[in-house]
Amino acid sequence: MFKRLREDIKTVFAKDPAAKSAIEIFFLYPGLHAIWSHRVSHFFWKHRLRFLARLVSHVNRFFTGIEIHPGATIGRRVFIDHGMGVVIGETAEVGDDVLMYQGVVLGGVDLEKKKRHPTVESGVVIGAGAILLGPITIGSNARVGAGSVVVKSVPPGKVVVGIPGRIIEEKGKHLAAIEHGVLPDPVAEAIRFILKRQDKIESMLEKRDGVHISGDAAANESSRLSDAFGEGGGI
Ligand SMILES: CC(C)(COP(=O)(O)OP(=O)(O)OC[C@H]1O[C@@H](n2cnc3c(N)ncnc32)[C@H](O)[C@@H]1OP(=O)(O)O)[C@@H](O)C(=O)NCCC(=O)NCCS
Missing domain, CATH: 1.10.287 (Helix Hairpins)
Incomplete structure (x- = not known):
């Protein structure tokens, strides 16, 4: 358990340049508190203690402003920075090393009781306020722009921005095409x-x-x- 706590604190150091000390991270990072309480609520959920699971999740939401359904699967070293307004649905799956910011929604568009929330593979970055809808897959190491609304799956490593989300060239690709010695006339x-x-x-x-x-x-x-x-x- 302490190993996991240390790993979580290290993750914050790696992903938030504003983080100053382990004590500060331990006490003052709501994203981390939300992940910890989700571990408890998910445990109750898996053991069919559904009310208790929802209760823990609800208390967590009250304190952190982050709503993670106890049924959601969250990987290791996932970091929710700032956190307020994040909603993660019941059938969402979040892989290892995912980084997301405040206001991210992993939501459903279907009312049927089936897999209806996104799967986010490892290493994905989801910008502030991005909304991902339906049982889509965001491929590993993809990046979702702040404020995007993504309704279709995104291949690994791609960058998606806008409403509806569209894939853009990877950083540097278009820049590499410019030769400064041969500027257009x-x-x-x-x-x-x-x-x-x-x-x-x-x-x-x-x-x-x-x-x-x-x-x-x-x-x-x-x-x-x-x-x-x-x-x-x-x-
Ligand atoms: C999407 C993102 C990952 C792309 O980063 P990048 O690879 O460095 O891309 P660039 O900044 O070079 O932008 C590439 C193009 O996408 C556009 N773009 C970048 N982010 C965008 C966004 N969120 N919405 C719409 N367009 C966006 C840029 O204007 C640029 O367009 P152009 O090629 O026509 O000029 C990044 O812009 C982003 O949104 N990160 C989220 C960060 C965040 O939420 N931080 C919150 C901290 S509290």
């Missing part, structure tokens, strides 16, 4: 666009009137642009 782009349009209009006029308009002018212009601006200048 908006003036050259504009000239290229105008020449392209001019070519199109000339060939339309040639087709309609049968008159040959010197296409060479545009071609020459284009090759000049190519010389001036490098690759891509030719149209």
Whole structure:
């Protein structure tokens, strides 16, 4: 039991840069108190002491503002930071090393008595106020943006944001595409666009009137642009 307590306190040190001492973490982290009391209520729930389980969960909610149904399965080293407003439903499953912030909801959309809450795999981070609905799976190490509403499963390692939640590129991917030595030139782009349009209009006029308009002018212009601006200048 003490091993688990130490592990929980270490987890807070690892995941909250504001944590200063073990004493402070032990007494003043509602997210931790909620996890500890859930362990008790889950024990009663599994032993079919349902009223007692709900009572412990209710008292926990009163003190921490975090509502975890006693039937929910919570892994090891799970940390709920700040915590107020978190709701975790009866059939939710939360894997190891999950980090979630205040206002997170793992909720159901079905009134039938079956698996109806999300499964959150290990290492997932769920931002403040994110709402995850239905028996979806958030793959391991995925990250859910603050304020998102997620109604579909998310593959492992992905980042999902917005309402409804959409998967975005992983951090750094789009940045890696930018080469600072080859910055885009908006003036050259504009000239290229105008020449392209001019070519199109000339060939339309040639087709309609049968008159040959010197296409060479545009071609020459284009090759000049190519010389001036490098690759891509030719149209
Ligand atoms: C989703 C999250 C994990 C992404 O972090 P990241 O990988 O560093 O992503 P970035 O900050 O580079 O943002 C990538 C894109 O997603 C957008 N984005 C990031 N978080 C978002 C959110 N919560 N909602 C909507 N869009 C979001 C950014 O604007 C950016 O868009 P762009 O590419 O069009 O500019 C992070 O923004 C987040 O919400 N973390 C939760 C933190 C939290 O709740 N803290 C509470 C402390 S009390």
